[in-house]
Amino acid sequence: MARSFICRCEDATVDDVRRAFEKGYRDLESVKRYTGLGTGPCQGKTCLAVAARELLRLGATPAEVLPFTVRPPLEPTSFAALAALDPAGLSLEAGVPVPVPPPAAPRPSAALPARAQVVIVGGGIMGLGLAYNLCRRGMKDVVLIEKGYLTAGASGRNGGGVRAQWTTPTMIRLARRSLEIGERFASEMGINVWFRRGGYLFLAPSRAQAARIEKNAEIHARNGLRTRVLTPAEAKEVVPELDERTFLAASWNPDDAVVFPWPYVWGYAARAEALGAKVLTFTRVTGFERDGKRLTAVETDHGRIACEVVVNAAGAWSPEIAALAGVKLPNEPERHEICVTEPLKPWLGPMVSNLGSGLYFSQSLRGEIVGGMGDPAEPRGIDTRSTLRFLARYARAITECIPKTAGLKVMRQWAGCYDVTPDNNPILGAAGYENFLQLNGFVGHGFMMAPAVTELMANWMAGDPPDEIFERFTLDRFEKGEVGGEDFIIG
Numbered sequence: 121m122a123r124s125f126i127c128r129c130e131d132a133t134v135d136d137v138r139r140a141f142e143k144g145y146r147d148l149e150s151v152k153r154y155t156g157l158g159t160g161p162c163q164g165k166t167c168l169a170v171a172a173r174e175l176l177r178l179g180a181t182p183a184e185v186l187p188f189t190v191r192p193p194l195e196p197t198s199f200a201a202l203a204a205l206d207p208a209g210l211s212l213e214a215g216v217p218v219p220v221p222p223p224a225a226p227r228p229s230a231a232l233p234a235r236a237q238v239v240i241v242g243g244g245i246m247g248l249g250l251a252y253n254l255c256r257r258g259m260k261d262v263v264l265i266e267k268g269y270l271t272a273g274a275s276g277r278n279g280g281g282v283r284a285q286w287t288t289p290t291m292i293r294l295a296r297r298s299l300e301i302g303e304r305f306a307s308e309m310g311i312n313v314w315f316r317r318g319g320y321l322f323l324a325p326s327r328a329q330a331a332r333i334e335k336n337a338e339i340h341a342r343n344g345l346r347t348r349v350l351t352p353a354e355a356k357e358v359v360p361e362l363d364e365r366t367f368l369a370a371s372w373n374p375d376d377a378v379v380f381p382w383p384y385v386w387g388y389a390a391r392a393e394a395l396g397a398k399v400l401t402f403t404r405v406t407g408f409e410r411d412g413k414r415l416t417a418v419e420t421d422h423g424r425i426a427c428e429v430v431v432n433a434a435g436a437w438s439p440e441i442a443a444l445a446g447v448k449l450p451n452e453p454e455r456h457e458i459c460v461t462e463p464l465k466p467w468l469g470p471m472v473s474n475l476g477s478g479l480y481f482s483q484s485l486r487g488e489i490v491g492g493m494g495d496p497a498e499p500r501g502i503d504t505r506s507t508l509r510f511l512a513r514y515a516r517a518i519t520e521c522i523p524k525t526a527g528l529k530v531m532r533q534w535a536g537c538y539d540v541t542p543d544n545n546p547i548l549g550a551a552g553y554e555n556f557l558q559l560n561g562f563v564g565h566g567f568m569m570a571p572a573v574t575e576l577m578a579n580w581m582a583g584d585p586p587d588e589i590f591e592r593f594t595l596d597r598f599e600k601g602e603v604g605g606e607d608f609i610i611g
């Protein structure tokens with residue numbers, strides 16, 4: 121059967137765009153994330169206008185077809201060229217694309233109902249995972265409110281890593297459950313999430329880091345993981361291209377995995393809606409009505425909705441949402457940048473991470489190398505702009521780790537925000553009001569925690585006894601000074 125292509129880089133067809141539109145994804149950013157169009161080597165230079173014309177023909181409004189954000193680099197650029205730049209000479213403002221004025225927001229996906237049992241703020245993986253799991257438990261009067269398109273936040277901007285190599289039994293348990301859910305997600309939810317168990321290989325460049333992974337491996341063994349500490353020569357059997365002079369030991373677990381984040385989010389959204397939840401996009405929460413110890417309604421830029429329970433799942437914006445109710449959260453947003461290369465045939469098994477620099481990268485099932493690295497100079501605050509400094513730092517780190525990557529070209533970069541708490545653990549349960557539940561503070565590992573945590577939270581909200589995480593990770597632990605914390609954070 122003949123097929124008409126809109127995006128030749130990513131094989132997105134006219135029918136794919138129509139299907140996305142029929143599912144309610146009307147604006148170009150959502151359609152891009154639903155079909156993949158515009159994410160290939162030409163960066164939308166050929167498909168953007170054709171896709172916009174098709175959407176207008178289907179009934180989209182001009183505001184819905186405004187071009188998606190331009191992603192640097194303008195031309196695919198090799199790691200060798202980027203590594204030749206001196207990051208020390210590049211400020212966090214260098215190479216930042218000139219911002220365009222914000223377009224008029226597309227119209228909300230549906231009208232706000234007058235009331236609901238549960239209102240969830242935030243259409244990322246946490247909010248959507250919770251909406252789905254609540255519906256599964258029979259609590260179907262659920263409304264989720266998202267100020268932009270779905271996947272606008274960190275859930276649409278992350279590395280897709282899912283690992284059980286953590287440092288506490290609790291985190292290991294949650295991650296193992298998420299891995300189990302991830303393995304079955306495609307068949308149960310009817311969407312391909314490109315789940316691949318290629319393992320995680322953590323490289324320890326110093327004696328202190330090597331001692332750290334030895335200690336972790338003992339914890340992992342006690343908790344049923346197959347983690348092994350490898351010599352550099354053994355690590356090269358896993359990834360032959362590694363430069364073994366750059367690390368002293370490696371922590372290897374073959375059961376860790378990567379997924380493609382976008383379909384994971386779409387999967388939760390579609391199933392939640394099919395089970396009865398209402399997912400409202402382009403609707404911003406602006407305040408709350410209160411009565412004593414309870415929140416009674418959520419105010420938005422498109423009206424108010426009375427409710428019995430409010431869940432704050434707004435990721436890096438959670439402190440802003442809490443502040444609207446007069447509640448102070450200690451979380452702080454922190455930008456993390458990431459990029460993707462041109463696609464290659466499969467050659468890299470695991471997600472590789474250097475514990476010294478925070479460098480991480482993996483090969484997606486689409487063949488691209490996806491990776492990032494935090495920057496100690498990064499100030500706290502919401503910022504999703506892309507910098508040349510990141511590309512220079514990342515290019516140096518990845519070519520040092522695997523010199524053969526020098527000729528590989530970066531196709532696209534972007535950024536998102538971690539939602540950082542003082543102890544790197546989430547904030548869960550009631551805060552400030554007995555019916556104002558927190559589901560935030562997941563730092564740089566919320567994507568992998570969401571399947572397990574949202575399942576447990578829905579069970580608890582539906583009347584089951586609380587899992588220990590809802591008693592340990594409460595907001596008041598900070599007042600009580602119980603700040604121990606998780607330190608195995610990358611990126």
Ligand SMILES: Cc1cc2nc3c(=O)[nH]c(=O)nc-3n(C[C@H](O)[C@H](O)[C@H](O)COP(=O)(O)OP(=O)(O)OC[C@H]3O[C@@H](n4cnc5c(N)ncnc54)[C@H](O)[C@@H]3O)c2cc1C
Nearest residue numbers: 242244246267273274275278279281405435536566567568
């Ligand atoms: C570069 C990068 C790499 C990462 N890599 C990984 C990884 O490999 N593995 C992993 O597990 N995690 C990773 N993470 C972290 C992970 O992406 C997050 O922890 C997770 O996506 C958080 O999900 P969320 O639903 O809490 O927040 P988000 O996805 O940020 O969703 C919050 C939503 O709330 C909405 N919102 C905000 N304010 C309002 C308002 N007033 N009204 C209505 N809606 C509002 C926002 O628009 C947003 O869509 C990474 C993050 C980044 C930035």
